[in-house]
Amino acid sequence: MTDVQQRRTLAQLVEALCEGGIPVRFTAYDGSSSGPSDAPIHMHLASPRGATYLATTPREPELGMARAYITGELELHGVHPGDPYPALHAFAEGFRLNRPAPADLVTMLRSLGWEALRPVSPPPQETRPRWQRIAAGWRHSRHRDSDAIHRHYDVSNAFYRRVLGDSMTYTCAVFEHPDLTLEAAQQAKHQLVFDKLGLEPGMRLLDVGCGWGGMVRHAARHGVSALGVTLSAQQASWAQAAIDAEGLGELAEIRHLDYRDAPGHGYDAIASIGLTEHIGVRRYPGYFASLLDRLRPGGRLLNHSITRPTNHARVKTGAFIDRYVFPDGELTGSGRIITEAQDAGFEVRHSENLREHYALTLAGWCANLTANWEDCVAEVGEASARIWGLYMAASRLAFERNEIQLHQVLAVRPGSRGRAEVPLRPWWHG
Helix, strand or coil: CCHHHHCCCHHHHHHHHEECCCCCEEEECCCCEECCCCCCCEEEECCHHHHHHHHCCCCCHHHHHHHHHHHCCEEEECCECCECHHHHHHHHHHCEECCCCHHHHHHHHHHHCHHHHCCCCCCCCCCCCHHHHHHHCCCCCHHHHHHHHHHHHCCCHHHHHHHHCCCCCCCCCCCCCCCCCHHHHHHHHHHHHHHHCCCCCCCEEEEECCCCCHHHHHHHHCCCEEEEEECCHHHHHHHHHHHHHHCCCCCEEEEECCHHHCCCCCEEEEEEECCHHHHCHHHHHHHHHHHHHHEEEEEEEEEEEEEECCCCCCCCCCHHHHHHHCCCCCCCEHHHHHHHHHHHCCEEEEEEECHHHHHHHHHHHHHHHHHCHHHHHHHHCHHHHHHHHHHHHHHHHHHHCCCCEEEEEEEECCCHHHCCCCCCCCCCCC
């Protein structure tokens, strides 16, 4: 067989890799095509550079596809870049990658051309791999955590405002029914946290990882003295301005601080909403110990965080999320979180999984990004806007398919002789 006969078109290579056929229409720059001709979604590999992104990440195919998509070398037609969920859903339902045999791999590489194996620079939005980040300090050191938070949250308050909506709340909302508006669902989440913590006028709340201060302002509106801390300078600035605009300055304050430096003790309650994902599993003992120390006996902690369905330590964050979205982010199961809280001295009173609610929240954020696409692109650039659409749509799918979850864990610092100071039965609605 001649070398020419051994070569395959790009469409044939895709067919060889796809078990059961490709679920969308696929075309490539070499003129080849595959998949249903009438498929509502059309994927087009537009250039050899896109093929290089795919060929040079065989162990992390999602990273190669993301690079090609972000740069526009891999085009998706039939979906909006602000919400590529329909395309991701189609692949998740009908797409399985085959691992090619060595002989087939050689044929594929020959077909692409050996030039395709010469790496090209990734998009500038991509951060370095984990092993190269040591220059910023050890994983979850203060400096490296600050750098990771800055990278994700100090993008643009204007961009976040268009994606998150009026609430400026970047955590899972709570939906009484699927048709509830995103704003109403975020209000319901804040009220649920407020009620679980048993907050009343005159009490003191510490909100660690407070974001743009949504929970702090909600508590202050109800007469609670609330302090929020965040590692994001832009979040702290925006949140304090929002507090001042509402006239809540006598009860609410936001500080640009690491949670480990949060001042004061004897708090009646602590809210941690979306922080645990960033601190590192090995840091859990110190994290829970520091929160326990800041609570009065009988004080409560509400820990709200993304989790995994299992507690296996070997599960790692995917390359796309780690390089483009949450550098150094770590997830584990709710069992590990509960264990570490208990070992630190907390008594866990309740745990609740809200994963379907996060899928609905992400759908709302994607809808906002799509509706405000031109303004978002003008604010952060098309590549960054594409990253956000891809990340949020993929996360929505992961929550729907039970690949990740969202747990609220309610715990108390036991008082004298083990007193928990909680009612006999759940006291909140939702």
